[in-house]
Amino acid sequence: MSVALQNLINKPYEHGFVTEIESDVAPKGLNEGTIRLISTKKNEPEWLLDFRLKSYQQWLKMEEPKWSNVKYPKIDFQAISYYSAPKEKKKLASMDEVDPELLRTFEKLGVPMHERAALAGVAVDVIFDSVSVATTYKEKLAKVGIIFGSISEAVHTHPELVKKYLGSVVPVGDNYYAALNSAVFTDGSFCYIPKGVKCPMDLSTYFRINTEESGQFERTLIIAEEGASVSYLEGCTAPRFDTNQLHAAVVELVAHDNADIKYSTVQNWYAGDEKGVGGIYNFVTKRGLAKGKNSRISWTQVETGSAITWKYPSCVLQGDNSVGEFYSVAVTNNYQQADTGTKMVHIGKNTRSTIVSKGISAGHSNNSYRGLVRVAPTATNARNFSQCDSMLIGDLCSANTFPYIQVRNNSAKVEHEASTSKIGEDQLFYFAQRGIGSEEAVSMIINGFCKDVFQQLPMEFAVEATNLLGLKLEGSVG
Amino acid sequence: MIYQDSKVLLEVRELCATVNGITILKGINLTVKSGEIHAIMGTNGSGKSTFAKVIAGHADYEITGGTVDFEGKNLLDLAPEERARAGIFLGFQYPIEIPGVANNQFLRLAYNTAQIQRNKDELDPLEFDDLVREKMKLLEMNPDFLDRSVNENFSGGEKKRNEILQMSLLDPRIAILDETDSGLDIDALRIVANGVNQLANKGNATILVTHYQRMLNYIVPDYVHVMESGRIVKTGGKELALDLEKHGYDWVNVEQPTTAGT
Numbered sequence: 001m002s003v004a005l006q007n008l009i010n011k012p013y014e015h016g017f018v019t020e021i022e023s024d025v026a027p028k029g030l031n032e033g034t035i036r037l038i039s040t041k042k043n044e045p046e047w048l049l050d051f052r053l054k055s056y057q058q059w060l061k062m063e064e065p066k067w068s069n070v071k072y073p074k075i076d077f078q079a080i081s082y083y084s085a086p087k088e089k090k091k092l093a094s095m096d097e098v099d100p101e102l103l104r105t106f107e108k109l110g111v112p113m114h115e116r117a118a119l120a121g122v123a124v125d126v127i128f129d130s131v132s133v134a135t136t137y138k139e140k141l142a143k144v145g146i147i148f149g150s151i152s153e154a155v156h157t158h159p160e161l162v163k164k165y166l167g168s169v170v171p172v173g174d175n176y177y178a179a180l181n182s183a184v185f186t187d188g189s190f191c192y193i194p195k196g197v198k199c200p201m202d203l204s205t206y207f208r209i210n211t212e213e214s215g216q217f218e219r220t221l222i223i224a225e226e227g228a229s230v231s232y233l234e235g236c237t238a239p240r241f242d243t244n245q246l247h248a249a250v251v252e253l254v255a256h257d258n259a260d261i262k263y264s265t266v267q268n269w270y271a272g273d274e275k276g277v278g279g280i281y282n283f284v285t286k287r288g289l290a291k292g293k294n295s296r297i298s299w300t301q302v303e304t305g306s307a308i309t310w311k312y313p314s315c316v317l318q319g320d321n322s323v324g325e326f327y328s329v330a331v332t333n334n335y336q337q338a339d340t341g342t343k344m345v346h347i348g349k350n351t352r353s354t355i356v357s358k359g360i361s362a363g364h365s366n367n368s369y370r371g372l373v374r375v376a377p378t379a380t381n382a383r384n385f386s387q388c389d390s391m392l393i394g395d396l397c398s399a400n401t402f403p404y405i406q407v408r409n410n411s412a413k414v415e416h417e418a419s420t421s422k423i424g425e426d427q428l429f430y431f432a433q434r435g436i437g438s439e440e441a442v443s444m445i446i447n448g449f450c451k452d453v454f455q456q457l458p459m460e461f462a463v464e465a466t467n468l469l470g471l472k473l474e475g476s477v478g
Numbered sequence: 479m480i481y482q483d484s485k486v487l488l489e490v491r492e493l494c495a496t497v498n499g500i501t502i503l504k505g506i507n508l509t510v511k512s513g514e515i516h517a518i519m520g521t522n523g524s525g526k527s528t529f530a531k532v533i534a535g536h537a538d539y540e541i542t543g544g545t546v547d548f549e550g551k552n553l554l555d556l557a558p559e560e561r562a563r564a565g566i567f568l569g570f571q572y573p574i575e576i577p578g579v580a581n582n583q584f585l586r587l588a589y590n591t592a593q594i595q596r597n598k599d600e601l602d603p604l605e606f607d608d609l610v611r612e613k614m615k616l617l618e619m620n621p622d623f624l625d626r627s628v629n630e631n632f633s634g635g636e637k638k639r640n641e642i643l644q645m646s647l648l649d650p651r652i653a654i655l656d657e658t659d660s661g662l663d664i665d666a667l668r669i670v671a672n673g674v675n676q677l678a679n680k681g682n683a684t685i686l687v688t689h690y691q692r693m694l695n696y697i698v699p700d701y702v703h704v705m706e707s708g709r710i711v712k713t714g715g716k717e718l719a720l721d722l723e724k725h726g727y728d729w730v731n732v733e734q735p736t737t738a739g740t
Contacts (some may be wrong), residue, residue, distance in 0.1 A: 358724075421577065425537065430574040432558035433534050434588035434644060437593070444587070448578025448627070 009340065019191070019277040026083035032056065038083050042152050042186070047163060055172040057181030062176045069368040069400060070308050070337040072244070080246060082184045082217070098160060114287060137201065144301055147192040147408065148203055151219055154190035161192055161389040165221055169252035169289045169316070178285040181217045184251065188218035193228035193259075198299055204233040220251040224259035231262040231458060244272075249284045257292030257319065262456055267311075269305035274363075276335025279307025286313035287343075290351075292324035297343065298325040300456045304469065312370065314343035317351035317379075324353040325454040331469060332365030332397070341371035341402075346412070347380035355386040358450050360469075361397035368400040377413040391449050392422045393442070421449075443469070479680075480700050484511040486547075487652055487683050488533075493544035494708075495532045502528045504708035505544065510652065510683045517686045517694055517719060520705035526687045527571055528638045529705070530656040534568040535561050547649070563595045565651030567644075569658050571687075573637040576628035581640070582629045585610060610721050613646045617673050634661030642673045653677070654685045659693035671696030691723040704730050 035056055039049040064075075130160050141148050144448055147158060165268075172182040189205040204222065224230055247269065253261050263286075272279025282305075288297035301311040315324030326342035344353035353373065360369040367390065377384045390399035401418050423445055431441035446469055447454070454466065488510040495503040502525050510516055520526050532539050533546065535558035546553040553561060576584065583605075589609075590600040601609060611621060617639045629637050638658055645653050655674065659667055674697050678684055686697060694702075694716065702718040703710045705725070712718065712730050722729070 243668065289651050375608060424574075426574050427576055429534075429536055430576070433562050433570075434584075434648065435559050435560050435562040435591040436587055440587065444583070445576060448576075448580070451578060 004329060024366045025081050028081045029078045030080070030082060030184065034082050038186060040183060041083060042155075044152075044155060045159060047159075048155060051166065051172070052183050055179050056184075058173045059176065059179035059183055062173070062179055064215050065176050068310050068339040069366065069370070069402075070310060070339050071266045072308055072337075075246060075281070077180075083186055108129055115276040118380045141199075141201075141203075142433045144197050144200065145194040146197060146199060146424060147190065149190060150171070151188045151221060152186075154192075154221075154422060158190075158192070158268050160433060161223065162190065164222065165254055166219075167250065167252075169287050170250050170285050175285060178250050179284045181219060181248050181250040182284070185217045185219035188220040188249070188251075189222075190220070191222040191230065191232065193222075193224045193230045195225040196227040197225075198228070202204070202231045202233055204235070208436055214243070214461045216249070218249045220249070222252070222261055222263070223254045224261050224295075226257045227257060228256075229260035229262075232264070233458060234263070234265045244278060245280050247280050247282045247284065247306075249286075251284070251286040251313075253288035253297055254323075255288065255290050255292060255295035255297055255319075258294045259292060260296045260298075261288060262298045263288070263313070265299075265301040265303075266304055266457075267303045267309070270307075271305045271336050272307040272334065274334045276307070276364075278337075280305065282306035282309045282311065283345060284311040286311060287316065288314070288324070289316045289318060290324060290348075291318050292322070293319040293348070294321045295319050296323040296325070298323075298327075298456070300325075300327040300453065301329070301340075301456070302453070302469075303328065303330040303338060303340060306338075309336075309338040312341050312343055312372075314345070316347065317353065317382075318347045319351075321347040321350045321352075322348055323351070325359070325456075326353075326355045326371075327456045329450045329453045329469070330358070330367055330369075331360045332362070332367045334363040336363075336365045338366070339368045340367045343372040344374070345372075346375045346382035346384070346386060348378070349380045350382070351379055352383045353374065353385075355384070355388070356452050357386075357388045358453055359388075359390045359399050360446060360449070361390070361394065361399050362393035366398050366400075370402040370404075372404040372406070372427040373410050373414055373416075375407040375414065377408045378408050382409060382414075384412075384414045386414075386416045388416070388418045389449065389451075390418075390420045391446070392420065479513050479515070479678075480679060481513040483512075484513045484680070486510070486635060487512050487548040487549060488644075489545075490533075491545045491547075493529075493532070493546060494542045495528060496529070496542055497539050497540045501542070502539070502708055503532065506708070506710060508703065508710065510685065512651075512683055513680045514616050514701065515684045515697060515699045517688060517699040517702045518705055518710075519688060519691075519719065519722060521703060522689070524705040526705050526706040527656050528708075530568055530571075530654045530685075532544050533561075533654060534558060535565060543574070555684065556663065562648075563591065567648055567650035568652040569638075569641040569653060569655035571657040571660065573629045573632075573641055575630045575632075577630050580624070581626055581628050582607070582610065582624040585624075585644065585647060588644065592648050610643075610647065613643055616646065616676060617643055617671050619643065635663065635666035638662055638666070638670055639673075642677075644672050646673065646677055649677075649731060650682065652683050652685065654687065656687045657689065659688055659690065667693065668696060691719045694719045 035052045039052060140147060167182060170178050191203055193199055222232060253263060255261050269280035269282055290297050297315045301313060303309050313326060317324050323442055324344050330338045330340050332338050341357060342355055355371055357369045359367040359369055369388045371386060373384045388401045392399055399420060403416050405414055407414055423442060428438050428441050447466060486509060490506050490508040493503055493506040506529060518526050541554055546559060548564060586606045593600050614621060619639055629640060662670060671693060674684060699716050702714055702716060704712040
């Protein structure tokens with residue numbers, strides 16, 4: 001691999017700074033006491049503490065899963081701090097009272113926290129370490145009945161909704177990390193779109209891990225009632241530390257009859273340095289339940305960060321005629337590892353799902369697509385189309401595809417297409433011979449490769465994703 | 479065409495090059511002046527295509543000796559993209575496929591890069607569309623190929639036309655066309671040759687690398703060079719190509735003792 005190609009991927013991570021802010025951090029370690037402490041700090045009702053303790057008991061009985069195609073040293077769950085919050089000097093009455101240091105942090109990251117400054121018209125909920133620090137456009141959204149804010153707040157203001165849906169899509173014992181999250185989750189976004197309401201703006205949550213040796217266990221819950229629709233965006237960054245930090249989130253979506261939820265992620269957690277030291281372990285469970293008839297759940301993800309990404313945003317297509325979609329771009333460089341994909345579980349009649357996955361590997365990285373398409377006996381006329389493409393840059397990386405297909409209904413139609421390509425020296429020479437340097441050439445090839453996914457992203461996210469990929473792969477080609 | 483007052487564009491002296499340790503070029507000498515059309519002929523493996531790629535700066539080849547001056551600059555100091563921007567164009571024998579990148583996007587980026595180099599204005603997509611459609615008429619190309627990926631699933635003829643289209647957009651000082659005639663049916667050959675003829679002018683030069691004489695029926699060269707084992711062993715006018723066609727390349731070898739040392 002030529003030097004030009006090499007230099008092209010290795011652009012430094014620009015969100016790696018640490019904010020100097022006084023934090024209230026719980027002592028490291030995990031036991032019942034930790035969970036009671038979190039629950040007390042958040043002034044939670046008894047039922048939620050019970051939910052946590054039950055989850056913790058489940059977790060203790062579970063084994064850490066080993067089946068993924070990623071390698072990492074054993075995680076010491078006692079070396080993590082499970083709660084970290086910026087110290088508040090007093091109760092916030094408005095956005096203007098948010099700690100200016102925090103505001104500056106998010107300004108640096110390009111997150112619009114000031115409502116009047118937000119030109120894009122996106123409502124933002126900001127999560128800093130373990131707590132939600134601000135939510136914009138809240139009142140405006142409340143006028144049409146939309147509830148958008150932190151989940152800890154929703155526990156108090158709308159306990160009946162949280163109680164009804166929490167753990168309804170991802171049960172506490174679903175998997176090891178989901179059980180852990182259910183026991184110790186600290187904050188996350190809550191979003192409720194009432195019957196017939198089309199959310200007038202994109203809703204967005206921005207996650208930031210700031211404290212070293214703290215884990216982030218956020219919990220997001222989005223409910224779209226009959227005929228409702230919402231587009232939700234999620235962005236993430238973290239400072240550069242030499243240690244690995246665990247991010248084990250759970251996201252649950254519920255779409256009732258004719259409802260539509262579109263969930264887009266641009267994940268740019270710190271990925272570790274070029275030798276593979278540090279970075280986030282992103283072990284996340286994301287699942288949407290297309291509960292009602294004609295409902296639709298669509299996941300779009302651009303995964304560029306994290307030392308290890310291990311996640312499968314999935315759709316359970318329970319309602320008749322419901323639709324599930326998964327569009328993914330996963331980029332790995334240096335020693336990053338990704339094992340990501342989706343699960344489409346067809347239960348209702350005439351359910352349809354589409355999977356488009358684009359994996360790009362550079363450096364010494366390892367990028368796997370893993371996907372399950374399951375058609376239950378009840379899912380008459382189910383349809384699935386999967387397309388999994390991998391692109392290799394250089395010759396030290398690897399790409400794998402693990403498609404699992406389980407069909408138990410004869411009327412089902414399942415299609416799977418896969419391809420592997422490589423940015424070749426010959427392609428770069430062809431560009432060069434037309435006066436185009438390798439940096440521009442690679443960005444053009446990659447954007448062409450990812451086109452089908454990028455066009456699913458909301459406008460401003462698409463721009464961010466394109467830029468991010470350019471940065472990420474700078475120096476990787478030659 | 480040979481002009482009295484023309485200046486030297488390309489001066490190649492004793493050029494030697496290897497690939498994977500094997501010597502392919504063993505001392506090439508060639509002088510190309512503006513306005514001229516040169517043909518380099520030779521058998522397979524004689525080094526013709528290597529010569530074309532070496533001039534364009536392909537990284538697989540290592541220069542082990544000699545010099546190449548282009549308009550007074552040392553060409554060998556320049557990266558491939560710098561050579562292209564300076565006005566060296568290579569028409570590929572096997573144009574490369576670039577899936578996912580739309581042809582019009584690619585052509586516009588190449589064109590605008592050349593415009594910047596010449597301190598001229600870049601064209602926006604609409605302006606460029608007008609320009610490229612005009613150029614495509616010359617090559618009798620179907621406009622729908624603008625939206626297709628670069629060279630992907632193009633027929634042999636479409637790929638070669640696409641090369642000439644790029645040449646017409648970039649307006650190079652020297653165009654080296656590597657076996658542009660191979661894989662073309664007679665109609666396509668006529669169209670491509672016609673395009674090349676229309677682009678040739680007093681200020682630029684063309685080097686045709688070819689195996690067969692047939693393209694030279696359409697593009698008449700001022701000089702014909704015969705390459706053999708990495709050297710130019712014979713140089714003559716357009717009639718040399720006809721002699722080669724009649725007698726075969728072995729004829730040169732028989733003749734070689736009297737003409738070697740060019």
